[in-house]
Amino acid sequence: xxxxxxxxxxxxxxxxxxxxxxxxxxxxxxxxxxxxxxxxxxxxxxxxxxxxxxxxxxxxxxxxxxxxxxxxxxxxxxxxxxxxxxxxxxxxxxxxxxxxxxxxxxxxxxxxxxxxxxxxxxxxxxxxxxxxxxxxxxxxxxxxxxxxxxxxxxxxx
Numbered sequence: 183x184x185x186x187x188x189x190x191x192x193x194x195x196x197x198x199x200x201x202x203x204x205x206x207x208x209x210x211x212x213x214x215x216x217x218x219x220x221x222x223x224x225x226x227x228x229x230x231x232x233x234x235x236x237x238x239x240x241x242x243x244x245x246x247x248x249x250x251x252x253x254x255x256x257x258x259x260x261x262x263x264x265x266x267x268x269x270x271x272x273x274x275x276x277x278x279x280x281x282x283x284x285x286x287x288x289x290x291x292x293x294x295x296x297x298x299x300x301x302x303x304x305x306x307x308x309x310x311x312x313x314x315x316x317x318x319x320x321x322x323x324x325x326x327x328x329x330x331x332x333x334x335x336x337x338x339x
Contacts, residue, residue, distance in 0.1 A: 262297035
């Protein structure tokens with residue numbers, strides 16, 4: 183994997199992270215990027231990282247383009263749902279092969295769990311990462327979740 187996606191992500195987040203959000207700065211590495219984001223009169227530290235290279239790599243069947251997004255440090259609970267929704271949209275627009283944007287708050291952090299639900303993320307399961315237990319929430323693009331409900335029809339026939 184190369185860092186090309188981070189540059190695309192930065193450009194996409196800058197242009198697609200809808201108002202009132204804007205990116206103040208980025209610090210990219212090969213598999214992750216730390217963003218300083220401002221919006222709703224809050225300045226937040228946001229990290230986006232390829233799940234295959236991060237703390238979730240052994241937590242579930244990770245796709246090569248799955249991305250974990252999270253806020254580090256305090257975040258007003260009324261601000262987080264909007265940020266998560268905007269971040270998920272920007273990430274899936276930046277990487278068209280991204281099947282999942284993952285948000286993994288501590289299982290005991292009810293405020294962040296409620297924020298993920300309010301942002302449209304779907305709860306998947308709790309996983310033990312050794313140091314902590316997290317609840318995995320995912321936002322998936324429509325092309326992943328779209329299903330042909332005609333179960334009697336065989337595709338391609």
